[in-house]
Amino acid sequence: MARELKIRVNERVWTVASAPDTPLLYVLANELMLQGPRFGCGLAQCGSCSVLVDGVERRSCVTPVSAVEGKAVTTLEGLPAWYAAQKKLSKTPDLHPVQQAILDEQAMQCGYCYNGMIIKASELLSKTPQPDEARIRSHMNGHLCRCGTYPRIIRAIQRASRVMAGGAA
Ligand code: FES
Numbered sequence: 001m002a003r004e005l006k007i008r009v010n011e012r013v014w015t016v017a018s019a020p021d022t023p024l025l026y027v028l029a030n031e032l033m034l035q036g037p038r039f040g041c042g043l044a045q046c047g048s049c050s051v052l053v054d055g056v057e058r059r060s061c062v063t064p065v066s067a068v069e070g071k072a073v074t075t076l077e078g079l080p081a082w083y084a085a086q087k088k089l090s091k092t093p094d095l096h097p098v099q100q101a102i103l104d105e106q107a108m109q110c111g112y113c114y115n116g117m118i119i120k121a122s123e124l125l126s127k128t129p130q131p132d133e134a135r136i137r138s139h140m141n142g143h144l145c146r147c148g149t150y151p152r153i154i155r156a157i158q159r160a161s162r163v164m165a166g167g168a169a
């Protein structure tokens with residue numbers, strides 16, 4: 001008999017019925033119907049399933065749902081509100097600046113890596129608002145894009161950094 005768990009996702013508390021060792025990704029997709037995190041490798045190798053747990057990127061495909069009890073999970077869907085709370089904005093934007101910059105730089109092709117790239121870049125800019133290119137590359141290492149859009153993703157992160165600093169895109 002599965003134990004009932006309560007988890008906080010995107011600032012809402014959810015009661016989930018899955019077994020405690022169920023990967024968080026499955027709970028997000030199948031019980032909470034959140035489509036941001038994607039199933040890629042299922043082995044913590046690609047990053048497409050990433051979420052923020054207390055502001056730190058975690059691979060939800062290998063994270064048991066019980067591991068996030070008592071923590072704050074943010075998925076792509078909750079990223080604009082997470083950003084607004086961090087910046088103490090009076091209004092939640094439609095998109096996190098990284099999401100907007102990805103669009104502005106036309107950085108995506110198939111878009112499969114979109115979730116993980118944005119989550120990981122948002123984690124970076126929350127801690128290091130003005131990273132140089134080497135820092136961006138090292139931080140994003142381990143997030144795979146099968147379409148090879150890495151240069152455009154780097155440009156998007158640089159653009160978001162400028163926007164978040166209040167400068168021109
Ligand atoms: S699906 Fe989780 S890292 Fe690839």
Ligand code: FES
Nearest residue numbers: 109113145146147
């Ligand atoms: S845009 Fe296709 S995997 Fe990155």
